[in-house]
Amino acid sequence: MSVFTIEAGLALLGLALLLVEAFKPDISRRTLGLTAIAGTALALVLFIFAPHDSASLPGFIRPWHQLDNLALFYKGFALVITILVLWLTLECAPYLTRFTVDGKLGEMFSLPLIVCVGMMWMASARDLVTVFVSLELVTVSFYVLVAFARKSAFSLEAGVKYLILGALSTGVLVYGIAWIYGATGTMSFDGIAKALANPATSKSTALFGAAVLLCGLGFKVAAAPFHMWVPDVYQGAPTPVTAFLSVGSKAAGFVVLTRALDAFMVEGSIIGSEIQGFLLVVGSLTVLLGSLPAMFQTSVKRLLAYSSISHAGYLLLALACRESARFDLSSGSVVAFYLATYLPMTVLGFLGLGLMRANGLGEDIKDFAGLAKRNPLLALLMTISFASLAGLPLTAGFLGKLFVFLGLADHGYWGALSCAIIAAAAGFYYYFKTILAMYTTEGTDVPALAFSAPAKAVAGALALAILILGVYPKPLQNVLMSDRPAVVAK
Amino acid sequence: MSVLELIIALPLLAALAVGLGAPARAASLGASFINLILVLATTVQYWGKTGLAFTYSRPILENPSLSFAVGADGISLILALLTTLVMLAAIWQIEDRPPIFYVSSLLIGGGALGAFLTTDLFFIYAFHELALIPTFLMIALHGRAEPAQRKAVAWKATIYLGAGSLVLLAGLVWLVLEFSGGSKLTFDLEALRSQAQLNPLPAAKQAQIFFVLLLGFGSLVSLFPFHSWAAPAYATAPTPVAMLHSGVLKKFGLYGLIRIALPLLPQGAHVEWVQNALLLMLLGNILVMGLVTIHASRLDDTLANSSVMHMGYIFLGIAAGTDLALKGAVILMFAHGISIALLFGLCGRMRNQLGTLEYNKLGGLASHAPAFTVLFAFGTFASIGLPGLTNFAGEVLIFLGNFTEFKAGTLTSLQWTVILALWGVVMSAVYMLRAYRSIFHGSPATGLFMIDPAFSQRVPFILLATTLLVTGCCPWLLLNLMKSAL
């Protein structure tokens, strides 16, 4: 069974669930949720054992799809995050249903499957058309998901903002695609790379197109100055959706960005150095604009949103460091590594938030006060998550940052490195603020918190993953670094 | 598998066990006691050897090449000994406290051991950070001040040490980039060192990197002017944390300079602008902080500031960079660690019993608590630099080390600094004796009641005091561990 078939099957499952939910209103959300999880898990298993080369794809799709390591990695990534999000939704359901119109969560279980498929296709995309279509599949589904808790003013507001700004970015993206096409005469990444390596191609047209296109993609990955939507939307959206957005959507954005940059910054590209400059400027700006305002946040959810902006900045900076002659640290693998480590820590953070919410607590830092007393395990797990987000050594988060720093220093991008360091320092501050709150003992006459065994298991597994990756990253690197055929056609 | 791995793992595992509900005191004491025995046995085994021993390496990443590599030479063993001694004492002196006190002490100790006994830059750095976190948390959560104030203090320390660590990280990254041979980045200290010997950098560049490292390591050691976190943090920190951080963890920065910066950048410290900057900063430590300490009116302030001040002498040893001075610096690190831990431990007891540390409210305690007084006197005179206690040996070697290259009639800036720094020895006598006099001498102040701790509670302090005496009378015990030239 080819990977494409699995994806198609997953999409069908999503549609089927949608229909079932619509026509069989008395079906319990538990059944729906478990079906979705089981389906995705099955897809994951099948995906692992499916043939992993482009030749296995059906012929009609082969011009637009590819199965390189990057694609495979992100596909797996998408499946995992989808399972986690579905499960988180189920865990938060009692609380979420208070804000939905009919007290149901039907689409919350079907749309993530569709999003997942969109992300998986994005990972394989070989040309801009596929990118656009799968990206929009994801985005449009997210419009629904973000605004899902319609009775909550926050969710609705987040939905509206995401809708308008998302649509605006779509417009920019398409316009950029148009100009890239105009400059290179092709939509496929290989063709673009070839054309850009050709000195005869009009440089300013290509630059204009690339710039506009990158603006559009920048919006998806929350790069400054296109990041304003992130805090508002993340804060307003239901927590599982926020987790999905911050991990899944961002990862998808980055895989596209990686592919686009592979083409734009191909060996001998006429616009390579400008794009690199763009990445450095935007990356530095992003880490700062993500970190500095975060220091003043009182809501943990919003804080995580800012933190996710700042992480996007590090990733952009990593992308700016293309392969250097001296050290074989390709930016693509660094980004993949960073995202792989980013997954457990972010999901764990949002999981904690969701569990707090499910227990009727708020999302403010002050609601975290005394958590260590109320539920030591949760506090410990959250500590691990935040420590990793802050980039403390012996957690997975440190390695990712270290690679970014190494890359920047290797290329001699001192300005960007300083920005990254300032942002990391600010990061210490706001993550520690939260950690500190959890262990504060004042005013902790509140009752103990309990959460379900599966929640414990999942959270524990994530925390363990963070710690293990932090001290023994070799397996992950082995997965990522087995020689990926460069997406360049000479 | 190397015994060093066991030494590193034991406290961390014990911390985990206590966290999961094992009996806190028994587990922590047991682990730290076994650890002390292990380190002592390792030291005995190392006796007479030179170079790195007990090495073992487990690769964890191929590119950049990272591995969990352990190894110890004389310096690391001396510091490991310091760590285990102070850890045992710090844990032992905890009384009626929640398990988090034990956990944090074990984590700080384990982190410090990890930093001292691994030979991969990545883990050296990482273990140090691991030890820092409980420090902050404990200051913020269980500090001896109003919640708002102790949080402010903890934040200050966090910002300083966090920023310092990041600067340090930048410096280490720079080192790694400069000295990684071949196409792979490596964090292995030995590999970097051999590369540094093969292809030394030009002196100007060495100076730049050294300076970055100096700032990074320096702010961890409260090098002037990056010191203002230290005094409030130590004064506020719960006793075991103050003991462990000021006694052990702070030595990490110095250890790093001696172990990492100096061997890789042998000329870096001696380029004129770097050296002058370092000398100015360390004079700031000694003279400015000496005066600030004299001004202090509470025991915890005095101890905290004095601990900042004494770092200046160790930096002086590093600035000189001669064999004699560096060995002196290592001995002084050991000595200062033991003595300040002793003093902070006793200070904590006093605060518990008396509720105040203001000099003008204290007096005449020697009549009430003679044994306590004797123990405190050990700490006092050690930090004054009295011969027969370890600090003296370290200080005198540092001073001598600065004079090994000397031409009659001309003093270098280094040597002028030594002369100024010697005045600091006078100052430290002034404030320590003032403190001693106002606490223990005179007629007992009214309303103060303090009795000697029971013998079992005296043990940790006796352990530290005995160490000071033994290594003070026989500093060659420590010097024999550092036979090869540094």
Place this chain on the structure above:
Amino acid sequence: MITLGHYLVVSGMLFSLGLAGVIARRNIIIVYMCLEMMLSAANLALVGFSRFHLVHGLPDYTAQSLVFFTITVAAAEVAVGLAIIVALFRSKQSVDVESVTKLQG
């Protein structure tokens, strides 16, 4: 003779107008219309480029295929978007952009 330049200028004007409208208008429905205009501008540019990029004497239809996708996507967006806007109107009795300013900072 109408050249590629003409198409691009018109498309650019359309795009700019759309953007200006998105920024300046306060009614979300109109903002949404302006967004559609921007998509149309992109479509126009695509078609223009496609028409003047001849492959074997014929226009390059890859770009035009994207145009169809764009139109479809725009339709989907409108469907979802209008639903959300309606929900907004229901809850706030307003479709003014200033009615959603709770999330900030």
Place this chain on the structure above:
Amino acid sequence: MNASIILLLPFFSALVILLGHRQLKGASVLISVGSSIISFIACLVLLAAADDENNNKLLLPFLDVGHFHANIDVLIDKQSRGMMFIVSFIGMLVHLFSLGYMKDDDAKPRFFGSLSLFMFSMTGIVLAGNLIMMFIFWELVGLSSYLLIGHWYQKASAAEACKKAFLTNRIGDFGFMIGILLLFGANGGSVNLDDLATAFKSGPLAPDAPGYSAGFTTAAALCIFLGAMGKSAQFPLHVWLPDAMEGPTPVSALIHAATMVAAGVYMLVRVSFLIEASPLAAEIIAGIGCFTALMAALMATQQNDIKRVLAYSTLSQLGYMVMAVGAVAMAAQHGHEAHGPNPGHPAMFHLYTHAFFKAMLFLGSGAVIYACHHEQDIWKMGGLRKHMPVTFWTFAIGTLALMGLPYVTSGFYSKEGILGAAYDSGCSILFHAGTLTAVLTSFYMMRLLIVAFFGKPRTESAHHATEVPMIMLLPLVLLAIFSIFSAWDGFATPLQALKPAHERPHTTVLVASILAFLIGTIGAIYLYRGKDKDPVNIKLFANKFYFDEMYAVIVRVCQDRLAWIVTALERVFVDGLIVRLPTAIIARLGAATRLLQGGHLQGYTFLLGGGVIGVVYLVVFVLPRLGH
């Protein structure tokens, strides 16, 4: 072997007593006294041993790094053997005396432990074969002195006095250490006394060596001298010694009169090669010694506390010895090399005689104080001659020895030796001032004797005074014998205290000595016979030239005020510039960036649109031109 017994026995005694006195109880006293007796015996054996020159040998390792060694190695020669005899003999007697004097003290074990510690450290100084070792024990005697002065720490004055003593000595040690460092550096890493002597004679530090620097030699000599100034209480570091009398009287006798304070002189004699190498340093040393001698003598004339009189007299005599060191060096530079086999140093000789009679005087005063129920004011005594005959006679002998009763007492010979050295130095001021000091010495000592022992008892406690017990009298008698005979050749030679030889017969000096004795004595008898209160009243002398007050101001201004200012500056600038300013900047920036996030959709679209335009401008127009 012998040396190690002498050195280590008191060390272990001190260690055992200080650490285990609660368990040992009374036994600690026995341990301490026993160790002092054994040390004395070992010392006698040492005296009898054959004289192998310069046996500078390793006793214990201490510091050993590469080519550098600073170990506990002992130098046993005539000087150290003689000094060792003084230390162990007086030490033993003081131990015995203390058995009686401290009988009722609760903290006896602590006292005896500290005394043993002192014996250990003093022995170390005497035997030191290198400067580092000397410095080590130098500091340790400081510690034991601190502990003993502060024995009655409950008394505020004692607590202050011990602190003052330690700190003042620290200032001296500051110089000493610099001196050691300079010599260490210049001599290529060796601070061995033998090596240094060779280096100054014919090695790298000799005047004819290449790179010789007279300034350096002077600086090194003066730095080392600063150490001696602290320990031997020379002006301006003399202020601690009178205050040190807050300690128990036996301590004053042993440490602050006979041995420790003389360590400075001993050390100067040990490094006389250095002082002889620098004329300027020699002159300064002689000058300071001379000034101290005169100044302290003037102060002594107006003191009313029996121990303070003796303390100032000690100061004055120490000044004498220091002056002798300088004078001898000056004389050596003028070519007046001492003649004869093993010429003795006048300073050492005076140290030797002074040790006996001054220890005796202090112990005598201790007996008086003990008998008068801790009354120390001489104007509240009187008539003790009849109540305490043995004490009186021994005290009188000591007084006469200190005054220098011609031809009978040891003090006469040694003082004459010093005046002779001053005379030989070629600087007449030294000689005149020395003679004047001798006059004053006779005067104030006679005053003391008359006021305390003659006349009628002026208070109840003096009236009821009785003779002290045997154990206290024995040391007094023994010391009195030594006060008379110690300068006689039959005594001095086996004790290795060598009389200085003069180049010329000193008729002038002889006459001056005798005249000084007579004038001082007669003056005192004339003024003080039968008086009930002091007929002379010179505030300046009584208040010790207001040195304490001056120093208090200096400390307050230079140290405490400066500390206050520096602390304030540190808080404002360092903390402000390094912490608060960057924090404030980052906080402002953070607050500013938050403004971008106003929550208004229009604002966001504007930023987004503006961002697109900005990025396009950047990428299309700015970056290409930078040629990045």
